[in-house]
Amino acid sequence: MKKYYYIYMAISFGILAFFGVHSAVSVPETYSESENRYLEKYPSISLPKIVSGEFQEKFELAFSDQFIERDNWIKLSTCVEKMLGYQEISDVYLGKEHYYFARNTQEMIDQKQYSKNLHYVEHLGTLAAGKTSLMLVPSPATVLSDKLPEHAPYYDAADMYRMADILLESTGNINIRSELATAKKEGQVYFKTDHHWTLRGAYAGYCAFCKSAQLEAKDYAYFKPKKVTKDFYGTMYSRVLDANAVPDVMYAAQNIPQAEVESDGKKGQGVYDVQKLKQKDKYAYFFGGNYGEMRIRTGKNQKNLLLFKDSFANSFLPFLLEDYGEITVIDLRYYRNSVQKLLQEKSYDQILVLYEMSNFAQEKNLYKLIY
Amino acid sequence: MVFSSLTFLCAFLPVVLALYLICPKSLRNLLLAAVSLVFYAWGEPVYIFIMLFSTVFDYINGRMIEYFEHQNKQQYKKYFLILSVIGNLGILFFFKYTDMLLSSWNRLTDSNIALLELALPIGISFYTFQTMSYTIDVYRGIVKAQHNIISFAMYVCMFPQLIAGPIVRYQDIENQIQDRKIVETEWVQGMRRFFIGLGKKVIFANQIGCVWQEISGGNLDELSVAGAWLGAFAYTFQIYFDFSGYSDMAIGLGQMFGFSFPENFCYPYESMNITEFWRRWHITLGRWFREYVYIPLGGNRKGLKRQILNLLIVWLLTGLWHGASWNFALWGLYYFVLLFIEKVFLLKKMEQWPLFLRHIYGKFFIIIGWVIFALEDFAAIGGYFKALFGIRHTLVNETAFYQWSSYGVLMVILLFASTRIPIRCVRWIKEFVMGKLPEAIRKRTSVIAFIVYGFYTICILFISLSLLVKGSYNPFLYFRF
Known part of the structure; x- marks a missing residue:
């Protein structure tokens, strides 16, 4: 019997010691691909840092970030939490059919910020009346509410549109719910593992925009959508690391005009950046990611468009290349210049503000529209 | 440091267990006292001096009480007990209750006395109660005064129960402080x-x-x-x-x-x-x-x-x-x-x-x-x-x-886990289910039970580690104690 006691002593001590020694001797990683974030590095040691507790705090963070096989540990924890019957993990709802939805309840929507932002957009609208519109893309779970866990609380997109209707006068309010509802019968409109819309979802947005801008929308098939990857694990997956997740298939429109892309003053990668398909965040395939200012020229015609946007616009933009000879794309999160100057420089045929709805409601950079 | 952290589990604990095993018996109290200070200083690098003060203070009080006992001067003996109690409660009161009283006073009289806004030293309520139990018991003659300050420091600062109890009276472990050994089964x-x-x-x-x-x-x-x-x-x-x-x-x-x-x-x-x-x-x-x-x-x-x-x-x-x-x-x-x-x-x-x-x-x-x-x-x-x-x-x-x-x-699950039902189930399986099995297996009941239980605890360790690596919600509830 005594033998067994020694075995247990060796195993239990060995496990703890092994993980500790491994962390001590292994070369620290700087970036986690699967979690999409930089990992904490071990802090340098100094007396003031110890006295203030900063060293200890950083050390604990780094120790956990650098823990051996971090991803697999998180997968185990997700597995355990699912077994306990959890329907959400790290603020992500575990939806049906392998959908993952960011948790955005009514209380989590900052109504004050939302109406403030609507006012900024309306201000823009008064400067260019009749040409300005706002397109809010409802969060995936509001369109695919049947895929949410039963009774899971979520904000109401219809309410948000209603509020925009009330506050916007000179700005058009493009409601794309009915287009998305139609599109979702044809195929998948949002990714399962990512928070973005799929090409088909973006196409629904394109149709709604065309209606509002009095353009003729082309058929989905016209753009010759092509599968560019079938191995996309997006941002929602990163938060949950569920071993049972199913990768997404990503399509991109092929039949689009040649375009010159200038990103933050430099010649960009073009509309599609094939390199980005090799990394984890494959959505960056569209334009290579987000830039403060991007100019896209096709020379197709003399019409131009000014677009204020978040990343949802990236997969949507290729559809518009036929219709606008020049598109100026501003991402206010990274844009440092004056929007007013931009408006004075030239006149635009159309101005569009395109954001994902919950993102728009919490965005703190829209004030830049009035400077 | 808290137990439910990777740093404790995979760095502090294995190092301490290994050192303790190879450490000569005479130095074990010193080792435990030293690592306990590291443990405490990890989370409270400044407040460690309060704990050290408390240690020295009550060590002296204990010795003085013993001294006047031998001298048969009951009056002085009592003074040192009172000094110890006032000292301990004074520290506790100053750090823990001053702000509460000040803000209540402010509210009652509409005045505006500035609060101290001191963070509460972790575990202070536990170790002041422990050291008080020591001087009071020395005074009552229940325990002998500890002459070795290292051993006494080990008692006050001992990391296992330092920050969230149990409150171990000096009399509970008086003998173990002088003499204890590591037993495999234990x-x-x-x-x-x-x-x-x-x-x-x-x-x-x-x-x-x-x-x-x-x-x-x-x-x-x-x-x-x-x-x-x-x-x-x-x-x-x-x-x-x-x-x-x-x-x-x-x-x-x-x-x-x-x-x-x-x-x-x-x-x-x-x-x-x-x-x-x-x-x-x-x-x-x-x-x-x-x-x-x-x-x-x-x-x-x-x-x-x-x-x-x-x-x-x-x-x-x-x-x-x-x-x-x-x-x-x-x-x-x-x-x-x-x-x-x-x-x-x-x-x-x-x-x-x-x-x-x-x-x-x-x-x-x-x-x-x-x-x-x-x-x-x-x-x-x-x-x-x-x-x-x-x-x-x-x-x-x-x-x-x-x-x-x-x-x-x-x-x-929690409802059942908070009762004795799981333990009773295990006992029932051991006695009735195992009892019906063939002789060859029945003879090994204790070995099988040991292996199953061992495996079970290792599983718990792995699941706990996974949740800690993920960094899920992990509050420390005793920061106000």
Whole structure:
């Protein structure tokens, strides 16, 4: 019997010691691909840092970030939490059919910020009346509410549109719910593992925009959508690391005009950046990611468009290349210049503000529209 | 440092266990004292000096009391006891209660005295009580004064029970301080117990703690009755599994170092009345107050009126011990009233009640007590009670449906885990199921049981580690103690 006691002593001590020694001797990683974030590095040691507790705090963070096989540990924890019957993990709802939805309840929507932002957009609208519109893309779970866990609380997109209707006068309010509802019968409109819309979802947005801008929308098939990857694990997956997740298939429109892309003053990668398909965040395939200012020229015609946007616009933009000879794309999160100057420089045929709805409601950079 | 952290589990603990094994017996107290200081300084690099002061202060007081005992100068002996008590309580009072009194004073008189805004040194309520137990017991002649300051420092700073108990009186481990050894069976039992405690904390308490956090942190006006009760159940389980998990870890660690610490919890939620509950909840604290406050005040020996007064004092102090906020005083008062009623007539009367009614009575008042304990401000307590009892609140809403369907399974698991039912099941399997198996297997029952139990505890370790790596919700509940 005594033998067994020694075995247990060796195993239990060995496990703890092994993980500790491994962390001590292994070369620290700087970036986690699967979690999409930089990992904490071990802090340098100094007396003031110890006295203030900063060293200890950083050390604990780094120790956990650098823990051996971090991803697999998180997968185990997700597995355990699912077994306990959890329907959400790290603020992500575990939806049906392998959908993952960011948790955005009514209380989590900052109504004050939302109406403030609507006012900024309306201000823009008064400067260019009749040409300005706002397109809010409802969060995936509001369109695919049947895929949410039963009774899971979520904000109401219809309410948000209603509020925009009330506050916007000179700005058009493009409601794309009915287009998305139609599109979702044809195929998948949002990714399962990512928070973005799929090409088909973006196409629904394109149709709604065309209606509002009095353009003729082309058929989905016209753009010759092509599968560019079938191995996309997006941002929602990163938060949950569920071993049972199913990768997404990503399509991109092929039949689009040649375009010159200038990103933050430099010649960009073009509309599609094939390199980005090799990394984890494959959505960056569209334009290579987000830039403060991007100019896209096709020379197709003399019409131009000014677009204020978040990343949802990236997969949507290729559809518009036929219709606008020049598109100026501003991402206010990274844009440092004056929007007013931009408006004075030239006149635009159309101005569009395109954001994902919950993102728009919490965005703190829209004030830049009035400077 | 806290036990439920990767740094403790994979760095501190293996190093300390290894050093302790190879360390010569004569140096073990020194080693434990030294690593305990590192353990404490990791989280409280500055406040470590308060603990060191406390150590030296009571070491001297103990020696002086002993000295005047030999000199037979009872008067001086008493002075040093009083000095020790005032010193310890003074430190505790200064760090813990000054701001509470100042802000109450400000509110009452509309004045504006600046608060100290000092962070409370972690574990101060535990180690000041321990050192006081030492000087008081030296004074009473129950224990001998410790002459070796290293051994005494080891007793005061010992990391296993330093930050969340159990409150180990000096007399509990007086002999073990001088002489103890590592026994394999004890070591293994200790490690297993440590893993079980870790699981209670990380898998149970932290997980259900999220639920309470979410419900109590949300908009109380929109809370439904079903949601409010879910929240109250959640906190009830969180505090039990967190606290008893810490005690298990402490006792287990102690066992690995050759100590035997007193038990702190005995399935308190099985209790059918409040008197019983307090005999099974935080046992070492109740014992401390009985021994060093209630009995010295006269206990029940000076008539009923005096006994009631003594109980009132003890329960107000018990309440405030848990945190410097008036809701804790209310919580203490609440238990005083319940215990008083039970003492006067209810306990006798309840003997005729059917069993299920007694269970409901016990659980109901325990849960209500935790709501008072968990919510600091009186307005929140009032609002929460309205939700619990459906005063202008709906019975159930979508959110409550969702929360119950998400956490119902965990709730049932916790309900069973907080009772002796799992242990009884295991015993039943060992005795009846194994007994029916062929002789060859039956002979090995203890080996099989050992392997299964060992495997089980290692699984708990892995699951706990996974949750810690992920960095899920992991609060420290005793920062106000």
